[in-house]
Amino acid sequence: MTPRSVASLEEELRQRARDVRVNEPLWKHVSMRIGGPADLLAIPRNLAELRATAAFLFERGIPFVTLGQGSNILVADAGVRGVVIKIGKGIDRVRFVAAKVVVEAGHGLPHLAQEATRRGLSGLEFAAGIPASVGGAVVMNAGAHGHSMSEIVDRVRVVTPQGEETLSAADLGFAYRTSLLQARPAVLLEVELHLPPAPAEEVRQRMEAWLAQRNATQPIGPPSSGCVFRNPEGDHAGRLIETAGAKGLAVGDAVISEIHANYIVNRDRATAAQVLTLIEQVRERVRRASGRELDLEIKLLGEF
């Protein structure tokens, strides 16, 4: 975008969302702590601002990308040309009604899991250690310990180029770490989940056991995007990478974790280029060692 078109779009966006930043470094907004600037980053402060911003961009046919907690994203070193909308703080209201919860897309998934557990509602115990927004978790069909979001989603409210609509779980086409929301232009506003009541102590124990298991088997401290590759049919990407002897492999400050081989951690100042080179090296090693192809689970954002 030219400086002039950035300036005029900034002005129009500011009429919909008051926090609009020009040339904002995206590394600040993603868990991997890597990535160049977005021409424009809009951070709506409530659901009304998000609705207005997304509707405006769709109406004008201006392309944009949506960011939740940025925990499954590798942003290019050159950043993102055009508009990014970040959905988080302020878009996080939650209403518990009996065994249902209606929650806005920016609500933190671990916080929601803790709150449900405190109320003796089951179904979100698996999610307590996934650093996602509720919206990002639905789009990705995030999961762990044999469970995933698809089991508890009833319906979602989205903005699309055609306007607002409510989609049922069946419309969302959930499958392993994916949903149809990845394939169509839509901004997820709100989610309705069903969470069956269960003895609170039982739910809490299950959640804590899974959190402890996660802490023992996954790198918790250094910046990462969680699992980099999807598990291929009938196997685990981590196992294949470890068998290929790639644990500890590094390109610059991008390193295959010694704790969990499907994690790339940012040791200090890794770049997106280093992460991509490492990804290609790992793929090649796994191909040679086992003949399996690894596909990315993380999403690449921006100008690669």
Ligand SMILES: Cc1cc2nc3c(=O)[nH]c(=O)nc-3n(C[C@H](O)[C@H](O)[C@H](O)COP(=O)(O)OP(=O)(O)OC[C@H]3O[C@@H](n4cnc5c(N)ncnc54)[C@H](O)[C@@H]3O)c2cc1C
């Ligand atoms: C330490 C760590 C552990 C992890 N463990 C797990 C795990 O156990 N299981 C698992 O499944 N994942 C795991 N992840 C990956 C990640 O947390 C999930 O993929 C999560 O669902 C991403 O949510 P997010 O809000 O960060 O989305 P983002 O990473 O910001 O975005 C992911 C995708 O969703 C889209 N998106 C986000 N919000 C919206 C919205 N409101 N409307 C439309 N599109 C949207 C984005 O455009 C992007 O395509 C882990 C990540 C880390 C860093």
